[in-house]
Amino acid sequence: MTMSATPATAPPPVISPLPFAVGLTGGIGCGKSTVADMFAARGASIVDTDLIAHQLTGPGGAAMAAIVAEFGAEFADAHGALERARMRALVFGEPAAKARLEAILHPRIRDAALAAAAAASGSYVIYAVPLLFESGSWRARVARVLAVDCPESLQIARVMARNGLPEAQVKAIMATQVPRQLRRELADDIVSNEGGIADLAPQIERLHNLYLAFSKRTTTIPSQRL
Numbered sequence: 001m002t003m004s005a006t007p008a009t010a011p012p013p014v015i016s017p018l019p020f021a022v023g024l025t026g027g028i029g030c031g032k033s034t035v036a037d038m039f040a041a042r043g044a045s046i047v048d049t050d051l052i053a054h055q056l057t058g059p060g061g062a063a064m065a066a067i068v069a070e071f072g073a074e075f076a077d078a079h080g081a082l083e084r085a086r087m088r089a090l091v092f093g094e095p096a097a098k099a100r101l102e103a104i105l106h107p108r109i110r111d112a113a114l115a116a117a118a119a120a121s122g123s124y125v126i127y128a129v130p131l132l133f134e135s136g137s138w139r140a141r142v143a144r145v146l147a148v149d150c151p152e153s154l155q156i157a158r159v160m161a162r163n164g165l166p167e168a169q170v171k172a173i174m175a176t177q178v179p180r181q182l183r184r185e186l187a188d189d190i191v192s193n194e195g196g197i198a199d200l201a202p203q204i205e206r207l208h209n210l211y212l213a214f215s216k217r218t219t220t221i222p223s224q225r226l
Contacts, residue, residue: 019122019124023141035146038197040122042204044208045123047125059079070100071090092172124214133183155174156174191204191207
């Protein structure tokens, strides 16, 4: 009698663990981009939400149709990109307009950022999110938060020199962000950026080694809380 073959049991699918993720934040002019570049040079994957936002609102960007529908054609330039100066003036003067813009941008930024992280090949992921604490939902998506910190007077001087903005406008931008002391209290880790690269390097190296260790722990012990 011929015995029927027993179907082989298929092995369970291999599910890759999510990468260990750090949220990088800081007030305007604190030097987040410099710090992110230094982590990238050490093998971290950087997901820059500001860059994603610029792509979404660039010529033909994925958010532009919704922005034009919500605010009007005058908020797009001749190339189909966001009229940034016009929008900046509107949202700083009208909190309701700011909320309407965020309702369009934030879900798109989130989805693009999570997709980029899922495709990342670095040792761990750093989400660069300027308004991490202000946005509310990002804190739950990262294992640790790193704040780049410097005195407010230095923030103002840097932004005035970099962007050519008057002091009053820089202070107005800062007023929309979490105060420096509260940001320091909420962060898990802090990088002091009052000097130059030579002062930053040992701080970045120490944190990079810490994040590597955490990343290995989350790979081998998925259920462990950090």
